[in-house]
Amino acid sequence: MENYKFSTLEYKRPDLEGHRAKLARWKAAVGQAESYDALRSLLFEIDRESCELSTQYSIAHIRHTLDTRDEFYEAEIRYLEDTLPTISGDEVALSEAIAASPFRADIEREFGKQYFVSMDLQKKLFCEANIPLRQQESRLTNEYQKIMATAEIAFDGKTLNLYGVQKYFEHPDRAVRAAAVKAYSKFYEDNEPRLEEIWSELIRIRNQMGKNLGYENYIPVGYLEQGRTDYGEQEVASFREQVRTFLVPLCRKLYDAQAKRLGIDHVMWYDEKMVFPDGNAEPAGDDAFMVRTAQKMYHEISPETGEFIDFMIDHELMDLQNKPGKASTGYMTSLPSLKAPFVFSCFNHTIFDMQVLTHELGHAFAGYMAMRSQPISDYYSESTDIAEIHSMAMEQFAYPYAEWFFGSQADKFRFAHLQEALTFVPFGVAVDEFQHICYAHPELTPKERTYQWHLLEEKYMPWRRYEDDAFMERGGYWYHKLHIYLYPFYYINYTLTTMGAMEFKKKYAENREAAWQDYLNLCKTGGSRSYLETLRYANLSSPFQPGSVERACGYAEEILLRQIAEQEK
Numbered sequence: 001m002e003n004y005k006f007s008t009l010e011y012k013r014p015d016l017e018g019h020r021a022k023l024a025r026w027k028a029a030v031g032q033a034e035s036y037d038a039l040r041s042l043l044f045e046i047d048r049e050s051c052e053l054s055t056q057y058s059i060a061h062i063r064h065t066l067d068t069r070d071e072f073y074e075a076e077i078r079y080l081e082d083t084l085p086t087i088s089g090d091e092v093a094l095s096e097a098i099a100a101s102p103f104r105a106d107i108e109r110e111f112g113k114q115y116f117v118s119m120d121l122q123k124k125l126f127c128e129a130n131i132p133l134r135q136q137e138s139r140l141t142n143e144y145q146k147i148m149a150t151a152e153i154a155f156d157g158k159t160l161n162l163y164g165v166q167k168y169f170e171h172p173d174r175a176v177r178a179a180a181v182k183a184y185s186k187f188y189e190d191n192e193p194r195l196e197e198i199w200s201e202l203i204r205i206r207n208q209m210g211k212n213l214g215y216e217n218y219i220p221v222g223y224l225e226q227g228r229t230d231y232g233e234q235e236v237a238s239f240r241e242q243v244r245t246f247l248v249p250l251c252r253k254l255y256d257a258q259a260k261r262l263g264i265d266h267v268m269w270y271d272e273k274m275v276f277p278d279g280n281a282e283p284a285g286d287d288a289f290m291v292r293t294a295q296k297m298y299h300e301i302s303p304e305t306g307e308f309i310d311f312m313i314d315h316e317l318m319d320l321q322n323k324p325g326k327a328s329t330g331y332m333t334s335l336p337s338l339k340a341p342f343v344f345s346c347f348n349h350t351i352f353d354m355q356v357l358t359h360e361l362g363h364a365f366a367g368y369m370a371m372r373s374q375p376i377s378d379y380y381s382e383s384t385d386i387a388e389i390h391s392m393a394m395e396q397f398a399y400p401y402a403e404w405f406f407g408s409q410a411d412k413f414r415f416a417h418l419q420e421a422l423t424f425v426p427f428g429v430a431v432d433e434f435q436h437i438c439y440a441h442p443e444l445t446p447k448e449r450t451y452q453w454h455l456l457e458e459k460y461m462p463w464r465r466y467e468d469d470a471f472m473e474r475g476g477y478w479y480h481k482l483h484i485y486l487y488p489f490y491y492i493n494y495t496l497t498t499m500g501a502m503e504f505k506k507k508y509a510e511n512r513e514a515a516w517q518d519y520l521n522l523c524k525t526g527g528s529r530s531y532l533e534t535l536r537y538a539n540l541s542s543p544f545q546p547g548s549v550e551r552a553c554g555y556a557e558e559i560l561l562r563q564i565a566e567q568e569k
Helices: 016-032 035-066 071-099 104-111 114-125 128-149 160-172 174-212 219-225 232-262 287-301 303-314 353-375 384-397 399-442 446-460 475-479 484-486 492-510 512-525 531-538 548-567
Strands: 153-155 156-160 330-337 340-344
Touching: 016 035, 016 071, 016 160, 035 071, 035 104, 035 330, 035 340, 071 114, 071 128, 071 160, 104 114, 114 399, 128 174, 128 330, 128 484, 153 160, 153 174, 156 160, 156 287, 160 174, 174 384, 174 399, 174 475, 174 484, 219 399, 232 399, 232 446, 232 548, 287 303, 287 353, 303 340, 303 353, 330 353, 340 353, 340 548, 353 384, 353 399, 353 512, 384 399, 384 512, 384 531, 399 446, 399 484, 399 492, 399 548, 446 475, 475 531, 492 512, 492 548
Parallel strands: none
Antiparallel strands: 153 156, 330 340
8 A cells, every 4th residue: 555545444243253263263273283384374374463453443543532422433442442352362362372393493483582571471461351451541541531532622712622722821921831730630620520430430341350360459460551571660660769859949940940030939830831921932833834944944954754654744644733532632643554744733833733743753763663673563652751752852862953943043943842842841750650659559549649649739739839820739730641541650751761862862962863872772662672771772871870860861961050050051
């Protein structure tokens, strides 16, 4: 399919009963394979079928999020999320047959040991009793997404969705910013009763999944689902503590300097996005201008990124405009049978748009390279703790081209973006610790859980002030973070990978060619290595080593503090 556009791709509901029959046939054929060549051919046949199934699911998912009001794709997603878990047992049985093959050593020799590590994870996560729980979980997470996507907030004489109102968080008039965050807050407060119920149900369901697999609660299952095979809760807790001791004081210093710049006593919640008194950097053109400029930038960065961005544009594999009914999220997903990434977001004409064109396209570039470098689709996607390095490092690689997007405001963009890269991390580790608390203490009432968020803000974001917003002051801020509902224990990945991105930033400044080669290797290796092995392969440090946070962020700290000193002269 050379000339397709995403909009013209045919969606065909997968024949899951037919697929189940194929899984049984493949299992028998694996046991009967008389040579490695015969088994190898079978493995590639299985892989092709798996890619096609994943591609059809992705088409349905993308079209559902493009318009959550579309009843056809809403029904398709409900059907797929109800029925796909029912074939998990057949998939595990096939995996066990492959693992027991007398040609196992040949498989490992060709595809590496990670092939069976991934299979072992799949086996550990499967439990027949969890299938109906997975179905309930999907219904609840879809309901959360729909509540977010259909938000209608009356503000500035308009009816805005969540992305639309957030543009006003950067308005130069402080009163407008305060009113905008109040309107945003009220949406969550109005929906709090149902959001509490959804979260309570998700905790109950997920903890039961953990118990069904022999664990005390969901936490170990969450780690397995993230593919974490060479570190655990203890390492993550030690990383959070490094953030608290090094980054929290630095972030307080950055916000104190921001208050001074803005001429106010203290940065309130509605001031946090307002980095400069005369306004933040804004894109120098409309959505089409931003995409054209990104295309020019990616051609400048490397031949590989130039080829990639042309592919994305030619096949219309990006949907970036903010539209009614569109899901309030941003993501990259894959159409593996086409070796094609897809990027979804909602532009709002702030520096966020530049982040989309670098962050989500960083994910997409990694997928594009892995799908062309790895022999099997199991390796097209890396572990989640590696994935965000691709995206966050690409954000840093774009800094030399900021003038193309922001004109004379490029320095403003670079400063604000780098500051936010660091000030985000304490929030990110708070999200992670909050989830640990909720799953470990299911006896907490909804209001007690929300109070735990308030305590975590005091621990990791002591500068945070809400000013006359009782809902946010008692801990209501966490409701907006869809990862807590949809992607348990994912969010710490953004903070771990910030360390890798900051390392790449320094390397790129010191030796661009060597840094780019390390980055390219990182993208090409996909999921063929474990987390720590992948870091070593890309010449990156482990974030769990003592002092790693300070070492990784030291270069960015130096840049920001030097620029603050110049601003205050």
